[in-house]
Amino acid sequence: MKWFWCIFFMVWPIVAVVLCLIAPSQGWWFYSESVNPLGRRIDHLFYVILWITTIVFIGTQVGLGYALFRGAQKTDAGDASKAWHSHGRHDLEVAWSIIPAIILLFIALYQLDVWAEYRVTDAFPRDKMEGVLKRLHQVRTPKDSLALAEVSGRQFEWRIRYPGFDANGNLLPLMPDPQPTDLYAVNELRLPSGNPVMINLRSLDVQHSFFLPDLRVKQDAVPGLVIPVWFATDSPGSHQLLCAELCGWGHYKMNARFISESEEDFLKFLRELQQAQNFDGVTQASPP
Amino acid sequence: MRACVCIATLLLLASGCQKVEFSHRAEYHELEGFAQEFVDQTLNKYFGTVSDMVVWDRLKLNSHLASGTVEQAIKDDHGTHLVLKLNEPHQEISPGTEILWADGALFGKPSAWIAEWNAETHTAILQTALEVLPEEGSAVIVGPGQVLAQGRHLYAEHCQHCHGVTGDGAGPTAEYLNPLPRDYRRGIYKFTLTQASERASRQDLSHIIEVGIPGTYMPSFKLLSRDEMESVVEYVLWLSMRGEVEYQLIRTLSTDYSKKAVAERVESGLEEKQSGEEDYETFESIRDEFYELANDPEEMQVEFLDNVDLMVSRWESAQQPAAQILPKEKWVGNDPASVERGRKLYLSVDLNCFACHGEAGFGDGPQTYAITKDLETGKDNAKPGLYDSWGHPNPPRDLHTGIYRGGRRPIDLYARVHAGIKGTPMPAFGSKLSDQEIWDLVNFIYSVPFENPRAGDGLKQAENGEPVQNVASTPSP
Numbered sequence: 001m002k003w004f005w006c007i008f009f010m011v012w013p014i015v016a017v018v019l020c021l022i023a024p025s026q027g028w029w030f031y032s033e034s035v036n037p038l039g040r041r042i043d044h045l046f047y048v049i050l051w052i053t054t055i056v057f058i059g060t061q062v063g064l065g066y067a068l069f070r071g072a073q074k075t076d077a078g079d080a081s082k083a084w085h086s087h088g089r090h091d092l093e094v095a096w097s098i099i100p101a102i103i104l105l106f107i108a109l110y111q112l113d114v115w116a117e118y119r120v121t122d123a124f125p126r127d128k129m130e131g132v133l134k135r136l137h138q139v140r141t142p143k144d145s146l147a148l149a150e151v152s153g154r155q156f157e158w159r160i161r162y163p164g165f166d167a168n169g170n171l172l173p174l175m176p177d178p179q180p181t182d183l184y185a186v187n188e189l190r191l192p193s194g195n196p197v198m199i200n201l202r203s204l205d206v207q208h209s210f211f212l213p214d215l216r217v218k219q220d221a222v223p224g225l226v227i228p229v230w231f232a233t234d235s236p237g238s239h240q241l242l243c244a245e246l247c248g249w250g251h252y253k254m255n256a257r258f259i260s261e262s263e264e265d266f267l268k269f270l271r272e273l274q275q276a277q278n279f280d281g282v283t284q285a286s287p288p
Numbered sequence: 289m290r291a292c293v294c295i296a297t298l299l300l301l302a303s304g305c306q307k308v309e310f311s312h313r314a315e316y317h318e319l320e321g322f323a324q325e326f327v328d329q330t331l332n333k334y335f336g337t338v339s340d341m342v343v344w345d346r347l348k349l350n351s352h353l354a355s356g357t358v359e360q361a362i363k364d365d366h367g368t369h370l371v372l373k374l375n376e377p378h379q380e381i382s383p384g385t386e387i388l389w390a391d392g393a394l395f396g397k398p399s400a401w402i403a404e405w406n407a408e409t410h411t412a413i414l415q416t417a418l419e420v421l422p423e424e425g426s427a428v429i430v431g432p433g434q435v436l437a438q439g440r441h442l443y444a445e446h447c448q449h450c451h452g453v454t455g456d457g458a459g460p461t462a463e464y465l466n467p468l469p470r471d472y473r474r475g476i477y478k479f480t481l482t483q484a485s486e487r488a489s490r491q492d493l494s495h496i497i498e499v500g501i502p503g504t505y506m507p508s509f510k511l512l513s514r515d516e517m518e519s520v521v522e523y524v525l526w527l528s529m530r531g532e533v534e535y536q537l538i539r540t541l542s543t544d545y546s547k548k549a550v551a552e553r554v555e556s557g558l559e560e561k562q563s564g565e566e567d568y569e570t571f572e573s574i575r576d577e578f579y580e581l582a583n584d585p586e587e588m589q590v591e592f593l594d595n596v597d598l599m600v601s602r603w604e605s606a607q608q609p610a611a612q613i614l615p616k617e618k619w620v621g622n623d624p625a626s627v628e629r630g631r632k633l634y635l636s637v638d639l640n641c642f643a644c645h646g647e648a649g650f651g652d653g654p655q656t657y658a659i660t661k662d663l664e665t666g667k668d669n670a671k672p673g674l675y676d677s678w679g680h681p682n683p684p685r686d687l688h689t690g691i692y693r694g695g696r697r698p699i700d701l702y703a704r705v706h707a708g709i710k711g712t713p714m715p716a717f718g719s720k721l722s723d724q725e726i727w728d729l730v731n732f733i734y735s736v737p738f739e740n741p742r743a744g745d746g747l748k749q750a751e752n753g754e755p756v757q758n759v760a761s762t763p764s765p
Contacts, residue, residue, distance in 0.1 A: 154507075155505065156505075157500055167622070178690055180622075180734065180735075180738055184696065186499055186500055186508040186510060187508045187510040187511065188510055249449075249461055250461075250505075250507065253507055255511055257510070277696065277697055278619070278621065278697070279697045279698065279699050280615060280618060280619035280697075280698040280699050280702065280727075281612075281613065281614050281615050281698075281699035281702060282614070282617070282618045282619070283614070
């Protein structure tokens with residue numbers, strides 16, 4: 001029976017390690033590579049932590065196996081030797097407090113850059129974002145928002161407000177309050193690709209979470225707060241936009257599309273949106 | 289063992305809760321038993337049940353994936369090839385789809401099934417070779433009833449828990465919602481681009497499904513494909529028609545065969561009997577008379593089918609271009625003079641907009657405190673305020689919110705003023721106002737959210753840039 005337990009406790013860690021090794025190549029539970037440069041750095045952090053935990057896991061399992069098999073080998077019925085009681089040993093306690101503390105401190109320091117760039121407004125890639133707005137010919141002062149759209153979570157859809165164009169056809173900056181010139185869309189967010197772009201995230205009712213899995217971007221939308229979120233995509237493409245916070249019975253309905261496209265296409269899209277929003281029912285066919 | 293019993297009990301309970309069937313209108317239960325039976329049989333015959341639908345051609349819905357004719361039928365070693373000429377537009381056809389013979393030599397013969405489909409050449413290779421080939425030009429139906437079947441599937445997934453299995457707007461989540469989900473069973477839809485006397489067009493329904501109704505719980509279903517959207521719209525129309533047929537049927541029957549009417553007739557029959565008349569009505573004689581009328585092909589059936597045809601023709605006419613609201617004059621925005629003219633119209637006694645929407649546009653006009661007439665019966669409402677055709681409270685829109693339920697495009701607001709909002713006290717002003725006057729009102733409505741900033745609104749506004757020639761279209765260096 002004791003050999004059964006020895007093998008039983010060793011089989012599961014081996015199965016777990018083998019499955020984890022096979023999983024990425026088979027695409028099990030693994031996303032494809034992030035299309036967002038920052039997302040790839042977040043992935044890198046994930047893999048660093050994964051390696052640390054893997055080494056610790058294998059180490060402890062090997063230790064467990066060693067103890068099990070050594071104990072099981074003792075077949076001498078008259079053996080009076082006692083187990084070694086490590087409980088209360090000061091040096092051991094110090095060791096396994098300090099080593100994990102060092103590892104945690106390493107992780108904490110190692111991820112600071114990524115975290116700061118993603119979440120701390122002062123560390124945002126401001127120049128690059130301004131570059132995009134400049135190429136879109138936005139009429140702006142340095143005080144104006146860097147955001148290109150305001151995304152509002154609402155039970156159960158994503159409502160989007162883009163800045164519109166002025167009387168001369170120039171793109172306006174996004175204002176905190178709705179403007180008569182604003183353009184509106186729902187469940188389809190479009191932004192320029194290639195460079196960092198920013199949105200202002202809001203919620204119109206309860207807590208939602210703005211989740212772009214392919215970009216590794218996830219940010220809660222909190223009622224009463226306007227939260228700036230920035231991200232970038234390498235190339236034009238269509239991605240899923242989900243709500244990642246259980247927001248009510250229709251949570252599963254908050255499924256939208258995020259399309260990144262070239263800057264020219266984005267401007268074209270805004271102009272088409274403006275035309276669609278100003279549609280007055282007078283078609284070419286009817287007499288003027 | 290106990291766990292198994294518990295799970296089994298839970299499953300049983302759950303399946304009991306989930307019993308999916310069409311429910312009846314409240315008025316149905318006021319009918320006498322034999323009349324109820326007639327309603328059930330009629331609805332069952334022409335519409336079937338949720339799980340076993342009947343496609344009734346009389347409703348003229350686009351219930352099939354495609355229809356058309358056989359252009360060419362070839363038989364060779366690989367099997368039977370059919371080249372079809374399909375009426376456009378049609379939905380996407382996939383392998384495994386049924387081909388039903390609508391006329392010709394194969395009419396009434398078992399259907400064929402598509403094994404391979406070439407969408408470009410419209411060629412189908414059949415799963416089993418045909419003994420007899422169809423003649424060229426004989427009519428076929430591809431995927432009979434499949435649009436409705438797919439619509440039902442999508443409806444159950446996305447719509448049913450609010451709008452209900454029957455489309456009565458009383459699904460399980462409906463009780464938590466304000467405003468309530470639409471009850472389709474009268475064929476009335478609020479936000480349309482059709483004339484005041486017309487119903488909703490297919491585009492109106494799919495537009496609402498695509499963009500949702502801001503300010504309500506109706507979300508946007510933008511990710512549905514074109515075919516899926518069409519299917520849902522078709523199923524919603526089918527539910528509307530079913531609901532309306534039930535409504536008409538019950539209304540016709542309730543004059544003579546409601547429990548109350550039958551009881552009165554029996555009572556007066558008894559009086560006649562006491563006064564010595566020989567020909568008096570009893571419950572049995574009323575029932576027999578009903579069965580006779582119901583089974584006589586010249587009587588109730590004719591009236592019923594006439595009503596159905598009238599309903600179908602009304603739906604059909606709403607799809608015609610003539611039903612669409614098409615302004616002749618163009619809308620010109622950003623015009624202070626127009627806003628001023630609109631304000632004068634809004635405050636004019638003739639149009640009386642402020643009676644409901646309030647002088648300042650906060651939706652708090654005197655009518656919201658008055659006893660109003662019921663839209664259906666014309667009687668006084670029990671409580672003050674405004675009510676819609678379904679009898680639910682229907683407060684006038686606060687124009688300051690900047691939320692436009694039926695859409696914010698100029699054509700949307702134009703249609704609201706021109707044709708009113710169907711099923712609500714919002715009247716149609718199309719016959720009273722010229723195009724320009726309606727555009728003035730629309731411009732005024734657009735200006736209201738921005739005219740008086742309220743506390744907390746902030747003062748920041750965008751400023752116009754320097755006029756530059758076609759800046760945005762010049763490619764960036």
